[in-house]
Amino acid sequence: MRQKMKIYVTGVAGMLGYGIYRTLHSRAEITGMDLLDIKIPGLSYRVLSLFDTDAVEKSIVEAGPDVLIHAAAYVNVDGCEQEPEYARRLNTQVTEHLADICGRHGIKMAYISTDAVFDGADPKLYTEDDPVNPINVYGRTKLDGETAVLRYPGNLVFRTNIYGLNIQKKRSFGEWVYCSLKQGETLNMFTDIDFSPILVDELAELLYEACAKGLDGRFHACGTGCITKYDFGIKLKEIFQIESGEIRRAVSSDAGLKAKRSKHMGMSNEKLTSALQIPVSTPQESIEKFYQLCKREAFL
Numbered sequence: 001m002r003q004k005m006k007i008y009v010t011g012v013a014g015m016l017g018y019g020i021y022r023t024l025h026s027r028a029e030i031t032g033m034d035l036l037d038i039k040i041p042g043l044s045y046r047v048l049s050l051f052d053t054d055a056v057e058k059s060i061v062e063a064g065p066d067v068l069i070h071a072a073a074y075v076n077v078d079g080c081e082q083e084p085e086y087a088r089r090l091n092t093q094v095t096e097h098l099a100d101i102c103g104r105h106g107i108k109m110a111y112i113s114t115d116a117v118f119d120g121a122d123p124k125l126y127t128e129d130d131p132v133n134p135i136n137v138y139g140r141t142k143l144d145g146e147t148a149v150l151r152y153p154g155n156l157v158f159r160t161n162i163y164g165l166n167i168q169k170k171r172s173f174g175e176w177v178y179c180s181l182k183q184g185e186t187l188n189m190f191t192d193i194d195f196s197p198i199l200v201d202e203l204a205e206l207l208y209e210a211c212a213k214g215l216d217g218r219f220h221a222c223g224t225g226c227i228t229k230y231d232f233g234i235k236l237k238e239i240f241q242i243e244s245g246e247i248r249r250a251v252s253s254d255a256g257l258k259a260k261r262s263k264h265m266g267m268s269n270e271k272l273t274s275a276l277q278i279p280v281s282t283p284q285e286s287i288e289k290f291y292q293l294c295k296r297e298a299f300l
């Protein structure tokens with residue numbers, strides 16, 4: 001029998017990091033590191049900063065993974081705009097350093113990137129061959145991270161747009177919509193921004209299968225099709241059967257956001273689904289899975 005895949009996850013206590021553990025722990029040996037020190041039953045990981053480069057290398061080498069999934073990042077898009085130096089250090093320089101460590105130790109690296117590498121000027125589903133043109137610091141620093149990772153053969157880049165359940169106090173887009181509506185709030189949701197969201201648990205499955213099959217290069221690992229932020233809210237309200245709260249139509253230019261946002265962030269996952277022969281949920285199916293997950297994890 002094939003040995004269990006050994007996976008090292010940076011940011012393992014984050015939304016995606018913990019989603020990887022929740023989804024894959026019975027199939028893979030998972031460890032990793034995070035700044036945050038919390039107890040996760042069954043998971044042992046190192047509490048470290050990614051800027052502590054010697055300690056990070058030692059931790060990775062000791063774990064001896066087959067794959068390193070680099071999920072940690074400065075993900076706050078407006079925060080990146082206000083702290084561009086910090087965003088570059090964490091999103092680009094740390095990624096360069098990890099790619100170097102993985103290269104020297106023969107470890108495959110899977111880097112989690114973003115749809116924010118596109119300017120979103122064209123209302124289409126972007127493919128891996130479409131030209132990139134990030135319009136904010138987050139997108140630029142993540143794109144430079146992609147370049148660093150793909151300098152080494154065998155590495156994988158997954159561009160995505162995720163939501164899911166956090167074990168930290170932070171709230172993903174889906175959690176924010178649910179909690180705000182439950183509290184009876186009125187949400188102004190954008191009708192002029194569309195995206196291809198995927199639940200972190202489904203992304204974890206795709207990561208596992210892509211690594212097991214030895215895929216390399218750049219893939220769009222997102223939901224099938226796209227949806228506006230407003231329609232996502234409406235569908236979530238319906239599927240979760242939430243009576244309270246209200247969702248109003250809004251446009252992003254009225255929201256006073258600090259960083260520019262791409263309007264059309266929809267991506268095509270065809271390259272990945274063809275390579276893996278695995279279907280990926282549409283937004284509706286994804287929200288239904290999110291509902292089942294929230295019930296299972298007693299979040300509701």
Ligand SMILES: NC(=O)c1ccc[n+]([C@@H]2O[C@H](COP(=O)([O-])OP(=O)(O)OC[C@H]3O[C@@H](n4cnc5c(N)ncnc54)[C@H](OP(=O)(O)O)[C@@H]3O)[C@@H](O)[C@H]2O)c1
Pocket residue numbers: 010011012013014015016017033034035036048049050051070071072073074075090112113114115142160161162163168170
């Ligand atoms: N969330 C989205 O909508 C989205 C969309 C597209 C792509 N992505 C990409 O998906 C990946 C995962 O995102 P996520 O939403 O799961 O992020 P997350 O919940 O913020 O998880 C990242 C984890 O990394 C930790 N971390 C941050 N700085 C660190 C450092 N210097 N040393 C060690 N750990 C550190 C964070 O700790 P703190 O919480 O203490 O900072 C957090 O626990 C990222 O690469 C992101 O760029 C996310």
